[in-house]
Amino acid sequence: MCWLATRSSLRKQQPLRREVIACGSGAAVTSLECALRSTKPPSLPKLPNLLVKDKSIVPIPRGTFRGDSPAGAASQPCPVPGKWLNRSFCGSARTLAPCYLADLRPATGSLVSAVGCTVQLTVPELRGSRAVSWEYREGSEERVILSYAFHHAPNVSVLYKNRATFNETDLSLQVVLRRGDGRLYRLRAQEEATAWFHLHVLEPLSQPKIVGNSLVKAGGNTKLVCNVVEGKADAYWWKKNGELLLGSERIRLVENTTLCILQASITDSGYYTCVVSNAVSQNETSFLLQVHHSANVMLPVVLTCVSVGLLAGVLVWYQKRENSCDNCW
Structure with a gap:
């Protein structure tokens, strides 16, 4: 410049x-x-707390760090990933395998991961600080995850006991995620700190359940409802016999969770599959739908044989066939 x-x-x-x-x-x-x-380019005068923003140089107020935001506000993106910038630096995070269908690539600024998975938070090399602490922010509240002074064992808070692993060599932090861990995180040293890193934690989806009538009379209307018990699905779609099912005049999708079939015909019989997904997982379940004509339907019949007394022996069931000779059993 x-x-x-x-x-x-x-x-x-x-x-x-x-x-x-x-x-x-x-x-x-x-x-x-x-x-x-x-001609040599002239040198700029030294200004305290410079920040590169939109290809211009602006001063940073004293006592603030890049990434600090008002209480409850979202974290700011890192301008220079992995490098120090006037007492503030940008860390990164990634989800460790295995973790359902979560993205395993390193991310800067924010990351989406899943409950039960392990996330690793990393930072660039410090400049001589002898004590550090990992912190989190939730709303206007800031708490310490763990504190560490060099050559001393890290002190881990009760909330992260037995699920947080601290690396004393590179100061990285690994956390096994639980519900409610979606917060802002950062590492603070004596005179420097990272920008706040936003971690989004989603619950992996359970296998959905399809509710509906499995036996439908031809010409009637029916519907199949797909429900997810655990997790929040971002997308729903339906398949019939393994092929993507699109809406039509007779096949209607209501908010994608409900499949309505109007004036059902024999050709509507088959396996219907509901597929659900979110940013970290995908699951599905199938349902067999049979459309019949009333004259051809075969309903199950239950026959009960009751033995009274102390009669011992073997009971045998026979079926007599019609339109056959009298001696055929």
Whole structure:
């Protein structure tokens, strides 16, 4: 940016001359390019707490860190991932395998992971601090996850006992996630701190359940309702016999959770599958629907044989076939 400012000032002071001259090593260039090569960019005066923002330099108020935000506000994105920036630096996080269908790539600023999975929070190398602490923010409340002074064992809070692992070499933190761990996190040292990192924790989806009539009379209407017991689904879709099912005049999808079949026909018989998904998981279940004509339906019949007294023996069931000879059993 400073060098561009020098070029701009030279353009205003010296008109562009098209004659070709020798400059430095003897290469043929214009007089303006020769002047640019021989001119050193001026150095900027030292200003306290500079922050690069939108290709401009603005001062940071004293006593604040990049990523600090008002109580309850969302965290700010990291401008320079993995590097220090005026007492503040940007860490990163990633979900460790295995973890359902969660994205396992490292992320900066925010990460989506799942309950029961392990997340690793990492930071760049510190500049000589001898004591650090991992902290979290929830609303306006800030709490310490663990504190660590070099050559001493880390002190872990009760909330993260037996599920937080601290690496004393690189100061990274691994946490086995629970419900409610979706918060802002950061590492603080004596004179420096990371930007707040936003961790979103979702619950993996359980196998959905389909509720509806499995036996439907031809010409009638029926519906199948797909419910998820655990977790919150972001998307629903239906398949019939393994193929994606699209809506039509007779097949209607109500908020994707309910499948309505109007004037059912024999061709509507088959296996219907409800598929649900969110950012970390996907699950499905199938349902057999049979459409019949009333004359062809076969209903089950229950026959009960009751033996009274102390009669001992073997009971045998026979079926007599009609339209056959009398001796056929």
